[in-house]
Amino acid sequence: MKLSTRTRYGTRALLELALHQGEGPVFLKDIARQQQISLSYLEHLVAPLISGGIIRSVKGPKGGVTLVKKPEDIRLMEITLLLEGSIAPVECVDNPDVCERSTHCVTRDIWTEVKDAMNGVLEATTIQDLVERQKAKGLPGSSMYYI
Amino acid sequence: MKLSTRTRYGTRALLELALHQGEGPVFLKDIARQQQISLSYLEHLVAPLISGGIIRSVKGPKGGVTLVKKPEDIRLMEITLLLEGSIAPVECVDNPDVCERSTHCVTRDIWTEVKDAMNGVLEATTIQDLVERQKAKGLPGSSMYYI
DNA sequence: CTTATTGTTGACCTATTTCATCAACATAGT
């Protein structure tokens, strides 16, 4: 019952971007270093975030990536869907047809409740919430911690 | 973000047992057949449920397994813990020491909220709830569906 | 006491997924 690193790294990457808003494109290399993510791995998380309309990229020197949407408009649910797909704890919750028991299976109803509970948190939380939490912790930026 | 089959199969097995309460030991073979679980696999789920004090077993002919706890005292959380361990979506939620970022990581706070949300559902639901839901669906027993 | 029937245990296998690296390529600034 683990969230994939794709979602976790992707979320941290977007948080890092939000912390540098208005400073122009940010190098993937810098995001990787500050958030302690392998650059090679981070590169693969960028594509779905671009096609999902959350960020855009600039190639070449002085390139990098920037937020397209405002931090308060980026819900964690959206990131999760883009990078990991549905968080249904069981396949049948999303696709009843994969199991003939679906229509009368009472455990399936519970797994659906579990999914809804998780969804609730991820829908309620935005990148801006993370930024504010970080500020509330007295950490205006992450660079002071990861040199 | 998937629940393991251990938890799912184990829960269904316990539901099946609850539906046959007072009828003496139930064969693993029958549970496997009615809940469509491989017998060989089900055998491995029995051990942790016994050591967890949820069921007991009787060897030999006329043997089988029986519930020790009452269905209303068996929370899904307990089953999950026995068969799958913690449902923390990220390791650091349970063990902050696995990552030096834990103390000031705001995403970790969110993953903790996600875990708590799931925990809430699993703590609130008992095997008896499943039995009642099944009855409410007009399915007094499962045998009528899986011949 | 023997036998058939059941649960118990551990070794083993396979497929999938996760996580990650590397290299070739595309693009844009200098």
Next chain:
DNA sequence: ACTATGTTGATGAAATAGGTCAACAATAAG
């Protein structure tokens, strides 16, 4: 041109999930 960056695809190691099989232990029935 050259260099710095993002883009993409091939590849692979490691972990985990999911499941099978066979030897063993216990016990009821005859």
